Amino acid sequence: MRYLPLTRADRAAMLDTIGASSVDELYSDVPDGALLDAPVDLPSHLGEMQVERDMQALAAKNMGASSVPSFLGAGAYRHHVPATVDYVIQRGEFLTAYTPYQPEIAQGTLQYLFEFQTQVASITGMDVANASMWDGATSCAEAVLMACRATRRKKAVLSGGLHPHYREVTETYCQYSDTEVAGRDGHPEHQATAEELNDLIDDQTACVVVQYPDVFGRIQDHTQLAEICHAKGALLVVVFTEAVAFGAVKSPGSFGADIVCGEGQSIGNALNYGGPYVGLFATTQKLVRQMPGRLCGETVDQDGKRGFVLTLSTREQHIRREKATSNICTNSGLCSLAFTVHMSLLGEDGYRRLATLNHENACKAADAIDAVDGASVVNDSFFNEFTVKLTKPAAEVVEALVAKGVLAGVPLSRLYPNRSDLDNYLLVAVTETNTDEDIAALASALKEALA
Amino acid sequence: MTFTTHTGNRGLVIEEQLIFEQGQPGRTGVDLPEPTGTKSRLGGLDRESDVGLPGLSEPQVVRHFTRLSQKNYGIDAGFFPLGSCTMKHNPRLNEKVARLPGLADLHPMQPESTVQGALELIDQCAHWLLVLTGMPAVAMSPAAGAQGELCGMMAIRAALDARGENRRRVLVPESAHGTNPATAAACGFTVDSIPATEDGRVDLAAFEAKLGDDVAGIMLTNPNTCGLFERDVRKIADLVHEAGGYFYCDGANFNAIVGRVRPADLGIDAMHINLHKTFSTPHGGGGPGSGPVVFSDALAPFAPIPYVVKKGDGFHLVETADEDDGMKPFGRLKGFHGQMGMFIRALSYMKSHGADGLRQASGDAVLNANYLLARLKDKLSVAFPGYCMHEALFDDSFLKDTGVSTLDLAKAIIDEGFHPMTMYFPLVVHGALLIEPTETETKESIDQFCDAILALVAKAESGDAEFFKNAPYLTPRRRLDETAAARKPVLRWKPETA
Secondary structure (H helix, E strand, O other), X not given: OOOOOOOHHHHHHHHHHHOOOOHHHHOOOOOOOOEOOOOOOOOEOOOHHHHHXXXXXXXXXXXXXXXXXXXXXXXXXXXXOOHHHHHHHOOHHHXXXXXXXXXXXXXXXXXXXXXXXXXXXXXXOOOEEOOOEOOXXXXXXXXXXXXXXXXXXXXXXXXXXXXXXXXXXXXXXXXXXXXXXXXXXXXXXXOOOHHHHHOOOOOOEEEEEEXXXXXXXXXXXXXXXXHHHHHOOOXXXXXXOOHHHHHOEOOHHHHOOOEEEEXXXXXXXXXXXXXXXXXXXXXXXXHHHHOOOOXXXXXXXXXXXXXXXXXXXXXXXXXXXXXXXXXXXXXXXXHHHHHHHHHHHHHHHHHHHXXXXXXXXXXXXXXXXXXXXXXXXXXXXXXXXXXEEEOOOHHXXXXXXXXXXXXXXXEHHHHOOOOHHHOOEEEEEOOOOOOHHHHHHHHHHHHHHHO | OOOOOOOOOEOOEOOOOOHHHHXXXXXXXXXXXXXXXXXXXXXXXXXXOOOOOOOOOHHHHHHHHHHHHOOEOOOOOOOOOEXXXXXXXXXXXXXXXXXXXXXXXXXXXXXXXXXXXXXXXXXXXXXXXXXXXXXXXXXXXOOOHHHHHHHHHHHHHHHHHHHOOOXXXXXXXXXXOOHHHHHHHHOOOEEEEEOEOOOOOEOHHHHHHHOOOOEEEEEEEOOOOOOOOOOOHHHHHHHHHHOOOEEEEEHHHHHHOOXXXXXXXXXXXXXXXXXXXXXXXXXXXXXXXXXXXXXOOOOHHHOOEOEEEEEOOEEEEEOOOOOOOOOOOOOEOOOOOOOHHHHHHHHHHHHHHHHHHHHHHHHHHHHHHHHHHHHHXXXXXXXXXXXXXXXXXEEHHHHOOOOOOHHHHHHHHHHOOOOOOEEXXXXXXXXXXXXXXXXXXXXXXXXXXXXXXXXXHHHHHOXXXXXXXXXXXXXXXXXXXXXXXXXXXXXXXXXXXX
16 A cells, blocks of 8 residues: 555564564454454555546536636635645645644744734734634634623624524534524615614623624624624624625724634635635734634744744643633644735735725626616625525526526525525625626526526 | 854745735735726725735745745654654645545535535545444534534533433543543533543543433543553443443544444444544644544434435435434534535545555554554653553653753754654653654654664763753754743734834
């Protein structure tokens, strides 16, 4: 087997040094009858060529998102990833490194984590960010738990504009820690105001969670909500699913958010059918010691040279055990590297231009869809994603468009299976990767399907 | 000969500034089309201020990250015997297939009809895990080992709730990884620590004495964190089941027994599998991982959404708790459907090895560890007697009176060109050194490492503690001041204020 270097002679010599007669003898602590004497019922080993062929056969059964005009978003976005990103993350020194516990020989990982933290803090408009979480949804859940710790309260108010997966994950994380999760379901044609959310905040409310832009694509100013939260001793958590947006819209930090967290996939990371992605998590200086996850900090070495280490680990599970701020251990190291490299390539001008292009393409698509009989864009505001009301159930329309070679968007019924009032709504995302021809193909296919 | 260079660089070791210190306004590493100037519909919230990102060209970015990479130690560079972390070879084939457009370029919300190959792949990966563990069900979505633990313990909470029982105490051996107690606490359990015996296993008598009708279950790592197989594992399973509790097995060390012992035959109810350890998906400097959880029949109905089921000729992704299939999911752990990129790599790894190769891999891992143990046992102090599994554990009594600590020795090992072993874990052993060679190392590399360790131990015994206190000497950075970093945390770059 090509990955296993020991020869028969090696094994014999090693057993001799050990003083054991066989490898089975090394397993002598295994209870009687539990040690298998033959391979399990699975196929035998394969060469590279056969494995590749098997995997290509599976790949061939899928419709790649870039092989057709594609307009799916809802928390995962197709963007162009520069070739440099994949080159860097495939360097073995990054790919095959461990968590940087030995900082003398992990300055590469540590320095990019420091850069990553700075980039995340910069785009969100916050003081500090951590070295990544698993994804946007788990970041949201961790933000709620952090807010509960910081305020010593036990209730979270979730806005109806929050992605349903984020809500479900947050409810799942909270259900066994006596944390109440409140909030009304959202609707694409009704947006909760700060006053409506205000009614749900009481003296046990640790935080209010809003999404910006929200799951229906709308963009709302949360300055007033931040003031309301703070007046009542609660924190404002701003969640996002599209990290490119902050190149075009005001940062959540400018509203007075206390925690900003969300999904970083859209910068540097492929769609990967939903994972691995990278959770971004930022907060204020004041709350840094309540943060979950790993943090990289600057220091100096024995010779006085600047260097980086993992720090404030007394928050973490390997030190604090059951009193840790989170159970997270492995996070999304390599995905955060992809984010860092892509963001470094973009820079100030590239990041803002990328955001502008996304918005302009979305405006074009919105106009084209609005011109189709039976389809109307419901959003007053949006970044690169908006909700369209159709005269037919969106899931049926999406299926009909698959047959025409167009991935039209995400039917809200996929995200809200129990909300029949949302059956006719379609969520459409448009990025810099969509051409004018893509938009024309979508509009004409929609026209046929809705006729 | 030592001297200072003008640049501060030392040959191939090049000092590298932060990107924020290198940027120039007007530079960029991407060529994007010119915007057309459409009137914005951003709700009046158009960004007006700068983000504060530096501008770099593509060659600068490539050079920057290449230089950073050269300050890192990875498996590709050398021997990485970091105990409990399983740093085995990461085949590039797995990277290649994970990037096939038909797999990497799939949106998680595409209609089912367009992702049948992806669902089949998840199902295949699940099938391999089920056969290897002998278990009836698996939840694929957990993002990493710690989330796998959360998945398993939440299923236990849900099962207890379904039984109408308010059991809240979880027994955790004191040798457990920190994520175990942290996870139990996150599920609303209290943690009760079980002591270890002198041979490094669960103290069965102490365990039995702690059982009661408030016990939800046990979280036991097997093989355990001392690198030992829990001989009484079946007895432990029987006892916890008789007491009405469940057996959560931390499968971090499954790599020692794959293809040789099926956890189902040991009486477990749930176990997470770190695909990034046992099945060699790259650690990537701290993730991404993937932590599928296998379940017994007792816990299977409570597995989280989403999950893949066979339906007619194809596959169906169950995304809500309301489908009429007899399942009672405890919730959702992650956005979308799990770490697909890791499933692809793990499946590629499993197919490459096959049933025969996986069995060989675990056997070679155990053989390598025992060989290393045999080579070092006379000079280092072995923590517990007998054969080990995939890793060898030593305490620091062999360093007594030398003035050299486990940490000092580890730093000197760095100068010898190896990644150090795991230090000070598990906590049950004083000054622990946990060494895991893995099956992908040659006998020659293990010999070279052992020779180097033995030479260093001889040097320590000769009274040269000062040498060790100041190691490493030959690295891009020497020992870093972690205390200063924590006392006044600097967690981001900021522009110099004038």
